[in-house]
Amino acid sequence: MTRITTLETKNLCExxxxxxxxxxxxxxxxxxxxxxGVANQKCENAEE
Amino acid sequence: MVHQYKLNDFNIVLDTCSxxxxxxxxxxYDIIDMYEKCSEEEIVKAILEKYKDREDxxxxxxxxxxxxxxxxxxxGKLFTPDNYEDMAGTFKERSGDVVxxxxxxxxxxxxxxxxxxxxxxxxxxxxRALMSFEVGKRALDFLMEHSGTRTNLEVDFFGGExxxxxxxxxxxxxxxxxxxxxxxxNFRFTLTTNGMLIDDDVIEFANKEMxxxxxxxxxxxxxxxxxxxxxxGNGSYEKIVPKFRKLVDSRGGKNYYMRGTFTHxxxxxxxxxxxxADLGFTELSMEPVVCAPGDPAGLTPEDIEIVxxxxxxxxKDMLRRTAEGKPITFYHYMLDLKSGPCIYKRISGCGxxxxxxxxxxWGDLYPCHQFVGEESYKLGDIWNGVxxxxxxxxxxxxxxxxxxxxxDCWAKLYCSGGCAANAFHASGTIRGIYxxxxxxxxxxxxxxxMMRAAETAMGK
Numbered sequence: 026m027t028r029i030t031t032l033e034t035k036n037l038c039e040x041x042x043x044x045x046x047x048x049x050x051x052x053x054x055x056x057x058x059x060x061x062g063v064a065n066q067k068c069e070n071a072e073e
Numbered sequence: 074m075v076h077q078y079k080l081n082d083f084n085i086v087l088d089t090c091s092x093x094x095x096x097x098x099x100x101x102y103d104i105i106d107m108y109e110k111c112s113e114e115e116i117v118k119a120i121l122e123k124y125k126d127r128e129d130x131x132x133x134x135x136x137x138x139x140x141x142x143x144x145x146x147x148x149g150k151l152f153t154p155d156n157y158e159d160m161a162g163t164f165k166e167r168s169g170d171v172v173x174x175x176x177x178x179x180x181x182x183x184x185x186x187x188x189x190x191x192x193x194x195x196x197x198x199x200x201r202a203l204m205s206f207e208v209g210k211r212a213l214d215f216l217m218e219h220s221g222t223r224t225n226l227e228v229d230f231f232g233g234e235x236x237x238x239x240x241x242x243x244x245x246x247x248x249x250x251x252x253x254x255x256x257x258x259n260f261r262f263t264l265t266t267n268g269m270l271i272d273d274d275v276i277e278f279a280n281k282e283m284x285x286x287x288x289x290x291x292x293x294x295x296x297x298x299x300x301x302x303x304x305x306g307n308g309s310y311e312k313i314v315p316k317f318r319k320l321v322d323s324r325g326g327k328n329y330y331m332r333g334t335f336t337h338x339x340x341x342x343x344x345x346x347x348x349x350a351d352l353g354f355t356e357l358s359m360e361p362v363v364c365a366p367g368d369p370a371g372l373t374p375e376d377i378e379i380v381x382x383x384x385x386x387x388x389k390d391m392l393r394r395t396a397e398g399k400p401i402t403f404y405h406y407m408l409d410l411k412s413g414p415c416i417y418k419r420i421s422g423c424g425x426x427x428x429x430x431x432x433x434x435w436g437d438l439y440p441c442h443q444f445v446g447e448e449s450y451k452l453g454d455i456w457n458g459v460x461x462x463x464x465x466x467x468x469x470x471x472x473x474x475x476x477x478x479x480x481d482c483w484a485k486l487y488c489s490g491g492c493a494a495n496a497f498h499a500s501g502t503i504r505g506i507y508x509x510x511x512x513x514x515x516x517x518x519x520x521x522x523m524m525r526a527a528e529t530a531m532g533k
Contacts, residue, residue, distance in 0.1 A: 028101035037092035044415025
């Protein structure tokens, strides 16, 4: 593809199968405490 | 849903449901924009007309690019249909009644008198109070009892100012460490402090036991000292910066954040972020103030526009620093596209009221620290557990698809519908939204993704 570069990303559709282990950090707890954002959390699922 | 935007000379296309990110040239950008609305013939005609002065844009080339877009769609990386809505409601049910994180309000009192404090100088609109060891211990037991198969349990020592009850904090950590192995748990502690009472004992203990420390600093001295004052009205900057410096220097690479708040007084908050960087701190977080409507510290609509520009300035400057080998971290720009959260997390959100709760000094449970003091939002207590199950169900049913306002928003799988407390304070219901917060959030995500695109281009 000459005009399109696709960055390497997690496949969200796939993650529906093995996701949801719940071991990742509570998003608000980590630093902000006043505004929710989940996208910057790290996945801690050993099976993913 | 596809979201396209241009930032810092990058043309970016997000396929929000697959999580894919494409960096494209302007021709592909236009083709993608038209792809679902026009026929191939119409696209070719429009593109050739628009780029008639460009030799590299030929009919053959345009058709090739249309083919590439089709391939990406076929591969589930573009125009991915949103099939999550039906399962969204079931995601949080999967967790049952598991609780995995507590915000322990060990001190409803503070040695600073910051007028913008959402916790009303640590008192949360109530009486001053300190948590006893017995209450704290029961809270930790409650957490272990209700954490199901979760291994990692998070506890934030919060206030008010938690160092005003430091001995109890230490006792609680020691208690947790003494029992975590037999319960097959791993406690991760965070300390959020204004720094006034940091001494060698705090530094040594916190750097050994706290996975994360959040250090409150608003940036430039004149900004910090404007609001972060003691009860005599004296600014705290000179007192705390050397203490923070010493704590961070001896932290041995463990997580920390310098965490500031910006207000109407400094919508040009990047100056404060850069000031913290100049002080030698690299892990930075700066948040828009959360306050009641009409508060003079609150951000005005004009401020919001300035702040959006500031986010761009910050992103570009961080890229410059990275290129020069002196990177800094900004909490909201920590977006790991490869190892970020799964769709479950993206839809379910922060877990307030279900997986995450706040505990008052006397053991009451609230959905999160920002609801403490709102009597109608009391969930129960650490002895009897959640007794207001209706309220818990209300929080459980809150997700990225639960809010009407989020229905057509491209960012909902990045924010999962936003902060319930912000929504409540802005709209009176946790199913509402806090519009200025949404605007800023979207700008931050656009900047963060642009930075990943730029870093990829730099080979970082």
